[in-house]
Amino acid sequence: MDEIVSEFLVESSEGLDQLDQDFVELEKNPGDKALLANIFRCIHTIKGTCGFLGFSKLESVTHVGENLLSRLRDGELSLTPEITSALLAMVDAVRSIMGHIEESEGEGDTDYGPLVERLSALTRGEAAPPAEAEAEDAQADNKPEADSKGDESSDPEAESQPAAPSPAAPAPEKSSEAGEERQSKSLSEGSIRVDVGLLDKLMNLVGELVLARNQVLQYTNTAADNGLNATTQRLNLITTELQESVMKTRMQPIGNVWSKFPRVVRDLSMSFGKKVEVEMEGKETELDKTIIEAIKDPLTHIVRNAVDHGMETPEAREAEGKPAQGTLHLRAFHEGGQVNIEISDDGRGVDAQKVLAKALQRGLVTQEQAARMTERSILNLIFFPGFSTAEKVTNVSGRGVGMDVVRSNIEKIGGTVDIQSQLGRGTTLRIKIPLTLAIVPALIVRTAGDRFALPQVNLLELVRLEGETARKGIEYVRGAPVHRLRGQLLPLVYLNRTLGLPDAPPRAEDEEEEINIVVLQADERVFGLVVDEILDTEEIVVKPLGKQLKTVDAFAGATIMGDGAVALILDVLGLSNRAGLAVVSRRVAEAEAEGMAAAGEEKQTMLLFQAGENRRVAIPLSDVARLEEFDAQIIERAGSTEVVQYRGHIMPLVRLSEVLGRHSLPQEGETLHVVVYKNGAGSVGLIVDKILDIVDEQIAVHRTRGRSGIVGSAVIQEKVTDVLDVKLAIDSSGIDLFEHPAKHTEELRA
Amino acid sequence: MTDTSQQYCTFYVDGVHFGIEVLQVQEVLRYQDMTQVPLAPSEIQGLINLRGQIVTAFDLRTRLAMPDREDGRRPMNVVIRAEDGAVSLLVDEIGDVIETRGDDFEPPPATLDEATRSLLQGVYKMDGRLLLILDCDKTLALIDDGSAVS
Numbered sequence: 001m002d003e004i005v006s007e008f009l010v011e012s013s014e015g016l017d018q019l020d021q022d023f024v025e026l027e028k029n030p031g032d033k034a035l036l037a038n039i040f041r042c043i044h045t046i047k048g049t050c051g052f053l054g055f056s057k058l059e060s061v062t063h064v065g066e067n068l069l070s071r072l073r074d075g076e077l078s079l080t081p082e083i084t085s086a087l088l089a090m091v092d093a094v095r096s097i098m099g100h101i102e103e104s105e106g107e108g109d110t111d112y113g114p115l116v117e118r119l120s121a122l123t124r125g126e127a128a129p130p131a132e133a134e135a136e137d138a139q140a141d142n143k144p145e146a147d148s149k150g151d152e153s154s155d156p157e158a159e160s161q162p163a164a165p166s167p168a169a170p171a172p173e174k175s176s177e178a179g180e181e182r183q184s185k186s187l188s189e190g191s192i193r194v195d196v197g198l199l200d201k202l203m204n205l206v207g208e209l210v211l212a213r214n215q216v217l218q219y220t221n222t223a224a225d226n227g228l229n230a231t232t233q234r235l236n237l238i239t240t241e242l243q244e245s246v247m248k249t250r251m252q253p254i255g256n257v258w259s260k261f262p263r264v265v266r267d268l269s270m271s272f273g274k275k276v277e278v279e280m281e282g283k284e285t286e287l288d289k290t291i292i293e294a295i296k297d298p299l300t301h302i303v304r305n306a307v308d309h310g311m312e313t314p315e316a317r318e319a320e321g322k323p324a325q326g327t328l329h330l331r332a333f334h335e336g337g338q339v340n341i342e343i344s345d346d347g348r349g350v351d352a353q354k355v356l357a358k359a360l361q362r363g364l365v366t367q368e369q370a371a372r373m374t375e376r377s378i379l380n381l382i383f384f385p386g387f388s389t390a391e392k393v394t395n396v397s398g399r400g401v402g403m404d405v406v407r408s409n410i411e412k413i414g415g416t417v418d419i420q421s422q423l424g425r426g427t428t429l430r431i432k433i434p435l436t437l438a439i440v441p442a443l444i445v446r447t448a449g450d451r452f453a454l455p456q457v458n459l460l461e462l463v464r465l466e467g468e469t470a471r472k473g474i475e476y477v478r479g480a481p482v483h484r485l486r487g488q489l490l491p492l493v494y495l496n497r498t499l500g501l502p503d504a505p506p507r508a509e510d511e512e513e514e515i516n517i518v519v520l521q522a523d524e525r526v527f528g529l530v531v532d533e534i535l536d537t538e539e540i541v542v543k544p545l546g547k548q549l550k551t552v553d554a555f556a557g558a559t560i561m562g563d564g565a566v567a568l569i570l571d572v573l574g575l576s577n578r579a580g581l582a583v584v585s586r587r588v589a590e591a592e593a594e595g596m597a598a599a600g601e602e603k604q605t606m607l608l609f610q611a612g613e614n615r616r617v618a619i620p621l622s623d624v625a626r627l628e629e630f631d632a633q634i635i636e637r638a639g640s641t642e643v644v645q646y647r648g649h650i651m652p653l654v655r656l657s658e659v660l661g662r663h664s665l666p667q668e669g670e671t672l673h674v675v676v677y678k679n680g681a682g683s684v685g686l687i688v689d690k691i692l693d694i695v696d697e698q699i700a701v702h703r704t705r706g707r708s709g710i711v712g713s714a715v716i717q718e719k720v721t722d723v724l725d726v727k728l729a730i731d732s733s734g735i736d737l738f739e740h741p742a743k744h745t746e747e748l749r750a
Numbered sequence: 751m752t753d754t755s756q757q758y759c760t761f762y763v764d765g766v767h768f769g770i771e772v773l774q775v776q777e778v779l780r781y782q783d784m785t786q787v788p789l790a791p792s793e794i795q796g797l798i799n800l801r802g803q804i805v806t807a808f809d810l811r812t813r814l815a816m817p818d819r820e821d822g823r824r825p826m827n828v829v830i831r832a833e834d835g836a837v838s839l840l841v842d843e844i845g846d847v848i849e850t851r852g853d854d855f856e857p858p859p860a861t862l863d864e865a866t867r868s869l870l871q872g873v874y875k876m877d878g879r880l881l882l883i884l885d886c887d888k889t890l891a892l893i894d895d896g897s898a899v900s
Binding site: 204207208211212450499500501543544545546547548549551552554555558560564565566567568578 | 783784785786787788789790791794796797798799801802803804805806808832833834835837890
């Protein structure tokens with residue numbers, strides 16, 4: 001059965017059960033306006049929904065019922081036993097039709113004409129059975145109710161209501177019996193509504209069980225009893241399954257939030273004179289209820305923004321050669337234990353220069369920083385507090401409380417948000433959020449003898465310095481410890497000092513010195529947390545701290561470890577605030593590093609390869625996702641582009657030597673060397689002749705102009721080498737990286 | 751007034767006899783291992799795992815501005831039901847459950863030091879000694895501004 005229909009049935013039958021009680025109550029207190037309003041609302045809802053679903057017979061019955069109820073509610077009629085019986089008969093009729101719908105998806109062929117007449121007569125204030133002539137209008141309206149057969153008079157003894165308004169109860173009773181019989185196997189009993197509090201409690205208990213299981217596992221690891229081991233193994237499996245099932249009870253499809261967007265978009269686009277269509281993909285992707293709640297507002301804001309700022313008017317679109325109707329594409333999918341949500345529009349895109357100008361004007365970045373920023377880092381400025389690009393403030397968006405709130409709300413639940421945009425082509429916002437908040441993967445570290453848990457979402461990498469490097473690995477900039485991580489300065493925070501814990505005891509002479517750094521990201525800040533020991537990763541159950549500890553912002557909660565001891569969960573953002581880390585945007589810092597590299601002041605890691613005879617080319621290693629070797633035979637063609645199937649996607653290939661206007665070397669064998677370049681939207685394979693080396697050198701680039709994708713040349717390993725801007729090179733080959741991979745695939749297939 | 755008799759769970763802190771309404775007490779436990787909470791107000795000794803529930807442990811000696819417990823002496827836990835879950839009070843020794851009569855009750859004497867007096871509901875005059883009744887809510891309400899070590 002249609003999901004909407006079954007949902008309607010479940011909801012309505014709950015409403016009807018309530019109605020029975022309400023009516024009885026109402027007879028005792030005929031003047032109770034609140035009760036009447038309740039009843040009216042319930043019938044009104046059923047009427048509205050069944051009209052929408054096309055159940056005309058049900059609609060006609062509820063329609064007259066509603067009319068009668070509305071006169072009662074407005075005080076134009078007062079409740080008599082006669083009216084109550086008629087209304088109850090209507091409720092029974094509704095139930096019986098719903099029973100039919102559930103069984104056969106049709107409304108049954110019972111004739112409710114007499115009931116309709118009786119109700120409308122009462123509505124008109126007539127107590128007597130209605131005259132045939134008068135009833136005709138009402139019936140004429142309701143003719144289509146005989147949906148399939150047009151046979152209105154069948155089965156009179158079982159179902160039909162007496163035409164005479166007999167105040168006695170036999171008829172309603174009869175049909176309510178029939179109704180009950182149907183109810184017994186009805187859908188509404190296949191599901192029950194459960195208090196969220198109860199689910200939360202279940203979730204907590206399962207969390208406890210998981211911990212107890214972990215403890216048992218630890219014991220049995222040291223035990224040699226086979227029977228015990230087998231039982232523990234089963235306990236282990238059952239607990240895991242139980243945990244998953246209980247988690248599922250809290251899951252809801254993201255479609256629940258999305259369902260209101262078409263309306264939001266419609267209203268907005270109407271008021272701006274725009275035409276926007278909403279497309280949805282992955283509506284059924286499930287998320288924890290608490291997360292669904294938490295992303296509702298940020299998503300709405302993003303959608304509003306997209307329509308308000310992103311979309312052009314139909315005229316402007318046509319002038320640009322785009323279809324008059326814009327498209328807003330919502331996409332959700334699971335990936336690596338996280339949920340990805342993408343909101344893309346094909347509107348005007350974000351103008352990076354305007355963003356930068358605004359950021360400068362607001363003092364968010366300095367001139368100096370601005371000069372060095374990449375387009376990507378500029379776009380991400382829109383997430384900075386106090387930023388709004390809307391030139392005029394509309395009543396929808398552009399009050400300066402925009403995207404920074406969106407980002408902080410998403411980060412609050414452990415998510416990330418990223419923006420990509422191409423001027424004139426559109427904007428994509430990509431949100432990644434965890435599936436659930438209650439159980440999170442975490443890294444367990446030890447400092448000053450205590451264990452602490454660090455949520456994995458904040459974790460970038462682990463660095464371990466040993467022996468000689470440990471002694472030299474930490475340098476000080478006017479007292480502030482830093483570590484050079486691949487040529488960039490990583491500010492260091494000592495966990496023990498930040499928390500006011502004692503330093504680790506000095507190591508014995510013969511012991512190898514070691515420093516463990518956990519590289520973390522919070523907001524735009526990246527820093528290294530120095531801990532004594534890195535222990536393990538574990539799934540932990542997050543438990544809140546008592547209210548007396550709420551003021552300590554360094555902790556996000558606590559959890560119970562496998563051995564039963566309590567460990568605190570570190571709040572990375574709070575920790576970095578406490579450590580007094582300046583808000584230096586990582587992106588800004590990166591951009592600075594790039595700028596410096598271009599100016600030839602900083603070491604940079606480059607991938608060297610050969611493309612064309614005697615032609616050495618270098619690209620920054622950070623642009624390289626992977627190096628692959630493909631058999632030449634697996635290349636296929638899509639249109640004019642060479643493609644390969646790569647990790648479930650179709651990846652376009654670029655022969656770099658052709659782009660650079662060189663002849664390729666004769667191929668050795670059938671193997672192609674491919675450098676996979678990836679940005680958020682997709683991957684492109686660059687076919688090169690030979691991978692030469694990876695170097696870490698100070699590079700002085702002599703800028704040249706006018707060659708496709710080449711930034712300039714530099715002397716690397718004592719040979720002149722061209723430095724390539726991958727993005728430019730791909731652009732000049734005519735491949736559009738901005739296209740969504742899925743869309744790309746579709747287009748290529750078409 | 752005689753039927754306003756109350757039962758109190760009593761305990762000793764630095765030799766002083768204290769009581770808490772028995773209905774507020776969830777359970778009494780011997781010493782439990784605790785995880786210290788860095789940066790927390792000094793009254794908070796640590797976190798206890800009480801059958802999977804995380805319970806904050808308050809040291810009454812610190813709260814009442816009394817000298818620290820002698821080395822090697824382990825506190826007992828009086829777990830009380832607070833608004834947002836259980837909280838444990840660390841005390842030196844557990845006493846009896848004592849039934850009192852309403853007419854023996856008096857407000858805390860004015861001579862009492864401020865730290866103690868502000869946390870008391872009142873005092874019961876018992877044979878040969880006094881029982882100080884703690885106000886749980888006030889005891890647990892830490893001053894938000896100063897006490898959190900920054």
